[in-house]
Amino acid sequence: MKALVKEQAGPGLTLTEVPEPSVGPHDVLIKVLRTGICGTDLHIHAYDGWAQRAVRTPLVPGHEFVGEVVGTGADVAEVAVGDLVSGEGHLVCGTCRNCLAGRRHLCRATVGLGVGRDGAFAEYVSLPASNVWVHRTPVDLDVAAIFDPFGNAVHTALSFPVVGEDVLITGAGPIGIMAAAVVRHAGARNVVVTDVSEPRLELARKVGAGLALDVSARTIEEGQRELGLREGFDVGLEMSGRPEALREMVANMTHGGRIAMLGLPTEEFPVDFARIVTSMLTLKGIYGREMFETWYSMSVLLEGGLDLTPVITGRYSYRDFDDAFAEAAAGTGGKVVLDWTA
Template identity: 30%
Template sequence: MKAIVLDLKEGNPIVEMRDMPVPKIAPDEVLIKVAAVSICGTDCSIYKYTPAMQKRIKKFPHILGHEFAGYIKAIGRNIVKWKIGDYVSAETHIYCGKCPTCEREDKNLCPNLKLLGVDRDGCFAEYIAVPEKVLIRNDISLPPYLASIQEPLGNAVYCVNKAEVRHKDILIIGDGPAALFTAVVAVISKAKSITMLGYNDYRLQIAEKIGVSSINCVKKRVDFMDEFIGKKDGGWFDVVFEMTGSESGINTAINVCRPGGKIMVFGLSENNSVFVPYNKIALKGIMAQGIYGRNIWKTWEIAVFFLNHYRNSVEPIITHKLPFNEWQRGFDLMIKSRDCGKVVLLM
């Protein structure tokens, strides 16, 4: 089968499409014929083989990808609830289901977590093997390109619901697809005002089309900081979504969050750590909430509801639908030009 893989050649990372064997399935797994995949920031980190991914990925060649939709092609001998031909996607956080964290229904935070496309081979291939416990049945009204973005949309749903944005002034730091999904969910959730701080005019224009004010922080960085820092209340935004994982992003979030406000820490640092002005968080009484993955399975149910009832709001974030063999163009869009929203590859 054709697959997009990360490999090491004389110690140097390469990403290429190559022929790989169709995966064999365990008794509690299914084999899925992939119909569509979408490219995530995590995939871009693997593509760049960042320090965080160098520590995580140990087996080569490694198949990338975790956001997908497809059809069951074969089932393991222990499978009874699924059949060949079922239209499915999967939760990418493969939890153990046995630890105290899982028993508290915080499966996305399981300490024994394995990530699809990171800790095991992913979906950027014609076929993928997936454990039964993370399968979700797709609504047949959703075409594969839309069904493939349920997982990242679920991230935004989980994040916005945790933040309780209704009638609040919010800032989104970052302009990538995750930030755009967060923006549209905040619009649907009736935030009072939504501002996006980013670098890329193409993406900021998408934000404006879905009802979000945007500020290009390259062009207006000083004006932005002057406008919101130094106000008598010490900040302006009730909730700040930090989507970048950068030191400048988290510092900006702390500076412009109002006293007693909330910062949603969504972005992950490529270097695992950043400097944080700890005292300022304490003195402003800011609550910092980490966000990782989705609530399993409640978030998925809400994401499907949004796709069914607000499809016209969500769909503009998908700016490129490319054939699978144009995967390199997809990564170039996401990493180099960044003139894209969500990029989907069709099999």
């Protein structure tokens, strides 16, 4: 089968032929239809410091996908050939304390699809049936391909109640934009999104952000005054991983405010913990999705009319992967999707 492979240490990927993945008794074989390009894939493509530590070559990257089940292992009963599926990219041990308690997203032995094992940038991918989400209702293929990052957005956005609340989102990358759409759909009063990229801020406006703020030109405090907020934001969603973003968020929260942090910093940075203590703020780290409560919420949100199509700004054949990765790396648009049928 054809696959994009990180063949050796160094930048770039190679489109080449590799064997089809094996299928164990508890696994399913999936014919890949679409894949999304994630920030993790960009790290692997560039082979930066993180990738050098995290991956071993050769590797087929990719963990955002939708496909059709074409084969099942002997012990698989809940997934059938012909099902349209996406996949949970965190493969867990199933035996640790958290897994046994049903908190699989907290498994300390998690292995990442497309990072710790071959992934979905290929014509076929194999996954344990327990990691497969079957789409029981119609869904756009491009949207189904980005269920993994959509899940990050939903997990973060719904970590705290948002009905009637004023929400600040720092970072208008694709997940931040999706989070803005989710909290607006879920009943937030004011949704403010910050970034320094005007194209991305425009995407945030399209999905329902009441104020999309270029923080290279205006402050969050100025945005508060424009909206008439007297006490600060109730809920903060930190999506950028930037130290200045978290510091500004902390400074603009109401007393008792709650912050969910998905953005992953590249290095340690100082935080005003005196402000966090005296303002009685709650900080919660988010990584991935809750299996599978978040996935259920995603499907229900789409059934309820949530529209994610504006978030997808690039569509390419897998053969044009170099152009697709270039657009994704530019950091000015939304999600980029590869079509494995074209």
